[in-house]
Each structure stands twice: as structure tokens, then as C-alpha cells.
Amino acid sequence: MLTKLVKNNLSRDVEMIIITFLYSTYFNKEIEDAGIKIHTLNINKGMLGPLKLFKIFRIIIDEKPVIIQTWMYHADFLGVILKLLFPSIKVIWNIRHSNLVKGIDKKTTIILANILGKLSFIPDKIICGSNAAYSSHREIGYRRNKLIVIPNGFDTNLFAPSKKVKKSVVNELSIPEGNLIIGHIGRENKIKNQDSIIDAFSKISEQNKNLNLILIGKGLKNKYKNHPLITENIIILDEVNGVERYLKSFDLFILSSFSEGFPNVLGEAMASEVPCISTNVGDSSIIIGKKELLIRDFSAYAIYEKIDYWLSLNEIQKEKLKKYSRTRILDFFSIEKIVMSYLEVYKSFEINK
Template sequence: MGDALNILHIISSLDDGGAEGTLYRLCTHDLDNTHVVVSLMDLGKYGPLLTQAGISVISLDMPRGRMNVAGLRRLWQCIRDRRPDVVQTWMYHSDLIGGVIARIAGCRHVFWGIRHTQLIPGESARATIWVARLCAKLSRIVPERIICCAETALEVHGALGYDRERMHIIANGYDVSRFAPNPVAARSVRAELGLAEGELLIGHVARYNPQKDHETLLVALAQLRKEERCPSCLLVGTGIDQNNPSLIARIEELGLTDRIHLLGRREDIPAIMNAIDVHVMSSSFGEAFPNVLAEAMACKTPCVATDVGDAAAILGDTGLIVPSREPIALARAIAQLLDEHGSTAWESRCAAARQRIATSFSIDAMVTAYDSAWRKTKPALSD
């Protein structure tokens, strides 16, 4: 692909999240360029993983939600010292802080990353909405290009005032050798939970956050319980454990204690996706390109998802889409897929789900797209 580029990534944190996971996959699979990752906060989950993979990681240790002069100066100095060919930022705060500091430090080739869709007053953080609106005003000045992970993200931010001429879509990509059917891993997780042979199991992998809308899923399960057809359910993610009293209280209130397993944050997500029969995403807003759908599908696990972000485009005809915040519709869709379980139609659906990810959303396609976007700056990199 030509000479290696030096890419410096700036991200708010390296905690467990979709953007962080995509950054990790991009850096570890792009062998044609050199990558350095700067976290405005701490190393989180992905910092050590990136380091183990041979990627240089710098943590500025700024407090969550607050900038400080020392951190900003360290960021400026890092860019000045390393003189990257491209600065790639990830998400609103990094777009603003990283983009502006990079331009001040003399980097002309700044690429923003948008990985969000709706910003809803009263539900989205006020600071996030303010930063996004400020970025819209700066979008004609700071970034050379704005990379969106989803069509929905481009449309929403174009309407918000972002410069459409600079916007470009690169869909997330997935390693289908890691996320792949694995009956041994599936049996191991099921044995860990003490599940009976053949017991139907659904899963929901998401941190505890209002936009993930666990409430709608719980109410849908309560409806299925009334109909005496409620499957067991794994809830996986940061904040999804016995230390979350409000979640536990709601589960008890709905009479679901014996049907739900709270697993907290797990590192074995491919095994989780293999263990479940259906993955359910109940998010109500904010999603752009939900990674969990593609990860489940790559493991031959069909999905039910709410109609947020590019969920429908990811699923195609391999899963079911329902309106957000409608638990009865969600319950009907879960029941529909589980009723199909084990049939010839089910086997075809599972195979089609994996094929869709392998064909349309491969890690190689994502790496090639980023490399191509960055290299369009190449003639001016020596200026």
C-alpha cells in the first residue's frame, strides 16, 4: 500500500465500549501503518490490550468530564514530538479537544470520528450536546475529513450543521475468526450457569446506561413470563451485577429473578454470543453502528433489535427489527425467533447472519477503507 503512515489516535478513554473496541481492532489489524493511541483519561480495558499487541499507548489521566492545563499541554507536546502524518480522533470530546490541539500543534491532517446518532435533551448529557453543537460549528475549520461509522450518524450530524462535504462513512469491521461458531465455548458458559440441556437462552450485552434501555427488555420478558414462555436471559456489561441495587430491585419487582443471570463485564464475549440462542438489543437512542449485533451474527446468533442507528442495515433480513421503547413488540419478536429455533428456517437464518458479517462488514474492509481515507492526504504530508 506504499510507505507506512504514522497515525496518532486520540480518544476520551479506553474503557469497555464500541468505539474503543473498534479502535483496538483497527490498530491491531492494520499492519501497513504505525499507530499510537492517546487516551485523555486512563488506560481502561483496552490500554493494556493495545500494549500487549505492541501498540504504543499514552494516558493523560485527565479527570472524567474535566480538562486540565497539564493534560492539554502533554497532548500538545505529544503531537509536536511525534509529528504524526494523521491525527484520528474518536467521539465528540476527543474531536473537539484532540482536533483543536492537533491543529495548534501544527498537524494539518485531522480526521474526526463520529460514532453516535441522536442527541436528546433530557436524556443525553448536556455537556455532550453542547460539545457536539460546538463541533458542528468547527467542522469547516478543524477536520480535513469526518468519518462516520453509520449512515444514520451522517444524516443526523449533517442536519445538526456538520460540514457534509467532509463527511465519509466507514462501517465497523469484525474479525470473523475470533467471532465464530464455537460449540465448546457455548457449552462451557451454559455449564457455568447450570442451564439444562436445550434450555432456550437470550442475551443482552451492554453497559448499564439509559440509552441501552434495559427497562424495555425487562418489561418484555415480564410479558413473556405472563404467557409462560419466558426464556432465561443473560445480562452482560459494566454495571450489570449484584452491586446494582436499582437493577436488582426492578428484576425482583417484575418477578424475573429466576430467569435472569447478571454476569457483569466479561472478557469472553465470543463465548457469550455462542452460548445464547438470540441476542436482543433494546437501545432507545444514541446507537450508530451497534457492535454487539455484528458480533452475535458472526457467531451464527440471530438478533432482535430496536430500530436505532444502522441496526436494520446490519441485520438485513437475518433478524427482526422493532420500534424502540415498545416492550410488547419486543416480546413478540423474541417469541417469534424462539418459536423458529431448531427448524430448517432457523438454521438458514443463522448461516445467513454470519455470511452477512463476513461479506459486508469484515475487518479487512474496514482497515482498507481507513487506510485509503488517510492516504488521500498523502501528497500534502511532506508540506
């Protein structure tokens, strides 16, 4: 989201400069290509020593920022130090995490988040990337009067329908012409609940032979290579370049997770005119906006029911649902609208001087 924010900032009144702990070939180049100044500290894991801290202080003194916005817990903790050293500068924390789950999240992450909850009187604002993040961080002591929610935004030019691209992917994957494609994108992880999708598809495809399931995500191919329910109608791909191409090929998207914050993939799919069914986790219901598309529980049968509901729609109803999906993202979650929300927060500090 940070990269999207700085790339889509068209305000002449707000200049953005990035300080990043680690060098990322992809993201650094993307930011630099957008003409944004970026300072890279090249900090080794867990090694924010005195020299690196001094370099940060030097950058702040030279750049003279009005606002410092920190992203993620470790940077938020650094924001506490910066606020104490530079009290006239406004400090905004940005929380990207939703629920903190023991056994899944690192102990150190959970401890740090709880410490920050006790220190949350220090920043001037705390922006949560989802309503789920807002609620979970309120529960661990983050100050209510500091918290606001600004969801993620989506590039509706990149994520947009294309019959040409759809046809290209269908040919590439040797999918029979006229088949309906059900898709899922997510890394291999128990929390993503892909087993239930496969079980549900196996059942629904017994009555509907013109269906294909595409699963895309790191580790999926290896995990399911010997799965007894994998048939020729199920295509499994590991991480792919240009995931937006494959989204454009889907007719329906399934999110089956046990837990999520603000699942970006739903917004990306819907912007691509792909209707989504989802378990009622995190901000899924807010993104989708239709109760009838929410899966009632995490079981394979509940997923089967929603696929069956979608299949029962006639062609006009399916087309309306496609148009609705993209329109909802354009109306509420386009990157232009979300960037404006950030800019309004920044400018509010000037008004409240």
C-alpha cells in the same frame, strides 16, 4: 474501535502512534502489547493545561505525523488547535456519538458538539461511526462535504460460534439441556428498555416452557432482584469478563433500545452465529439486513411477536438464519474490511497532494 484499528493495521505504509489523555491499564497494555508506540498524558479530568498542551506539541514536532486523527469531541476540539498550528498536517475528526439527547447526554457535551459543528470546516475529514451519527451531526451543522461513514468492525475470530463454549456456559448456569436461550447484553438504563424484554419473555414462556432468558449488564441484578416477573427461567448477571463466551451460548439475541448509534453487540452476536431481533434504532437495520427481524415498536408485545416469529421457524430455517447472521458480518463488517476503509482515507490524502 481505536484499539481494534491499531492492532489490525497490517499496512507497511501506515505507522500509527497513539497519544492518550488518560491512562487505562487495560487499553494501554493492549496497545503496547501490539507493539504500538503510545504517549500517555495522564491529564486529570478537565485539566488540559499549558504544560500538557506543550507536551502534545513537542510530540507532534518529534514524530512528524502526516495525519492527526482525533477521537471524541474533546479531542476533536484539540484537533482544531492543532490544525491551526500545523496547517500542513491533515486532521481527521472521529465521531463515535450518535444522537445527542437532552437529559441523557451532558449539557457540556451537547454544547461542545454544536460548537464543533460551526468549526467543522477546519478538519480535512470527519469520520462517523454510524449512519445515525452522520445524520444527527448533519442536523447540527457539520459540513456535509467533510463527513463520511465508516462503521465499527468485528473480530470474527474472537466472536465465532463454539459448541464447546456453549455447553460450558449452559452447564455453568445450570440451564436444562435442550432449552433455547434468549439473550440480551446492556447496562441498566431506561434507554435500553429491558423491562419490555422481561414482560415479553414472561408472556412467551407461558406457551414455551423450554426457554431461558439471560440478561447481562451492569446494574441489572440489583434493579430486577425483586421484579415480580423474574422466575427461575430468567438468569440475570452483572458485568462479566469474556462476554463473548455468553454470546456463544445464546440462540437468539434481543436489542430493545429506544435509541442507539451503531450497536456493537448486534455485530458481535451475529458474528457468533446468533440471530438478532432489534428495535429499528440507529444502524440496527443496516447491521441485521432483514426487515422481518426488526421489532415494529418498543412495546413488550412487539418484542413478543418477534420472539414468536423466530420460534415458529423450523430447524432448517433457524440454521439458515444462524449462517446468514455470521456471513453478513464477514461480508460487510469484519475488522479487516473496516481497517482497509480507514487506510483508504489515509492514503487518499497522498493521492490528492
